[in-house]
Amino acid sequence: MAWNILGNEGSVNFLKEHTRAEKLRHAYLITGPLGSGRRTLALAFVKALNCEHPPAEGEFCGQCLPCRQIDGQAFPDLFVLTPPEGARDLRIDQVREMQQTLALSPYRSKYRVVLIPDFQRATAAASNALLKSLEEPPSKALLILTADARESLLETIASRCEVVRMRPLPVGELEKGLVTDFALAPEKSRLLAHLSAGRVGYAVRYARDESLLERHQEAMDQLLEQLSSSRRARLQYAERLSKQKTPSREQFTWLVSAWLPFWRDVLICRENASLPLVNLAYEARIQATARAVDHATALSILKAHEEALAALDKYANPRLVFENLLMRLPKLDV
Ligand SMILES: [Zn+2]
Structure with missing residues (x-):
């Protein structure tokens, strides 16, 4: 079986080479945007090492x-280290506990593997604790980190890892790959390749879970509704959302993340740039919005979304952040 990973041939071949005992290093760092297939690549590497x-x-x-x-993440010599339930960051005691496990001999395979996804989310103390494992790696231990970018980690950590990059695919290439390798219908492949902006992991997740696409459409419909609503109606909307069962931070982050590419699409249309739109299904509304706002406005709204996401990530009051964003949206009749 081939690794079955679309694109990123350089990274795949690099890790295939490294399955040879004399090439294998103690630590790897797989970088790339969320949904680019970092974890899939890591697990393929672990399979190739243990098959x-x-x-x-x-x-x-x-x-x-x-x-x-x-595949089922039930391999006795593979540990996937994630933040504790309900928490956002990886903590130092988790890293220490993992280090004790890593020092033991493997149960049945040649290596004990620890996979730590999104290591940029580790606290500074947890990062410093991990350094020890990189400086004096136990024999027969293999550490695989993933992160959004090399720069998000301490240089002392990144420099001790073999760094492997996962890049989004050109949208057209992903569209073809979804048809040939994942047997999706051409129309659906086109939609998802655009929606995921070339990130394979995202596209596959949307393909497997219909409800995600529905949720995305709901988010877009809500944005369009808010654009034509009064300030008062927008505040009522925020209040309604904050009373729902899903925690506000999660819900608002989902909405703002879904809305952000809409404004990028608006800018692309305004500039007549030959870049693929993310929201193909909303092209007419995007065009209408692009005619109704000027460049500076569209850009400042895009930035407001980025700022809101950063604030939501930093424990700010989620409802306040969301209300501020709603107040910055223009009132449009599109
Ligand atoms: Zn096998």
Whole structure:
């Protein structure tokens, strides 16, 4: 079985090479935007290292017990370290606990693997604690970190890892890949390739879970409704949302993340740039908005979305952040 990862051939081949014992390093850092397939790549690497019947060097069968256990993240020598339930950041005591496990011999495979997704979310103390594992790596231990960018980690950490980058694919290439490798209908592939802005992981998640696409459409419909609403109606909307069961921060982050590309699309239309739109299904409304606002306004609203996301990420009062953003949206009749 091939690794079945669309694009990013350089990174895939690099890790295939590294499945050879003499090449394998103690630590890897896979960087790329959320949804670009970092975790899929990490798990493919772990499968290739542990497969019992590899069809060729650096490949994996996908059928043997280790392959299946790794897919289900139930492999006894693989630990996936994520923040505690309900928390956002990886904590120092988790890193310490992981280090004790990492020092033990593997149960049944050659290496004990620890995968830490989104290591940019670790606290400074947790990062410093992890340094120890990188400076004096236990033998038979393999550490795989993922992060949005190398620059988000301490340089002392990044420099001790083999860095592998995952990039979004050109939208047209992803569209083709979704048809050939994931058997999606052409129309759907086009929609998802655009919506995910070339990030394979995102596109596949949307393809597997219909409700995500519905939620996205609801978010877009709500944005368009707010654009034509009064300030008072917008505040009532924020209040309604904050009373719902889903925690406000999560809900507002989802909405603002869904809305942000709309404004990028508006700018693309305004500039007649030959860049792919994210929201193909809303092209007419995007065009109408692009005619109704000037460049500076569209740009400042786009920035307001970025600022709101950063604020939501930093424990600011979620409802206040969201209300501020709603107040900055223009009143349009599109
Ligand atoms: Zn296998």
